[in-house]
Amino acid sequence: MAKIERFTFLAAVYLILIKDGKVLLLRRCNTSYQDGNYGLVSGHLEGGETAKQGIIREAYEEAGIILNPEDLEVVNIMQVREYFNIFLRAEKWSGDIINKELDKCDDLAWYDLNGLPKNIVPEIKFALENDIKKLQYTEFGWAD
16 A cells, blocks of 8 residues: 655744834845845744744844743734744743844834834734734635
8 A cells, every 4th residue: 555645734933022012023135035024033943843942942043032931822823825824922021132133134123013014024914913803823825
């Protein structure tokens, strides 16, 4: 009997970091995806890593943010084709927020949730709207 190959989904984690009603956004550059548009601190999960472990690692690597797992809340799972994007929200952290990936990010700034920049990655805008609406599962980029 032939072995059945199963499709493998990829997973990425995103940090919705909130301070005084504003969200931390970074402008992408030299990434080959949505360069010039704002996104969230994010990254792919590595093998053997939970979503919380992954975003804790990414937040420190990208922006010097130190997060505690108990301060993270999973607020949305978004399926984007072959990806499951896991959005985690935090309002508490330590460390000075700095751009530690100058080769991939040319701006780090706080934006009002009701005044997001026009040049934002579309699925990130959708995710932030979903967070406000308290939607736990969404799909993005599928044909109607």
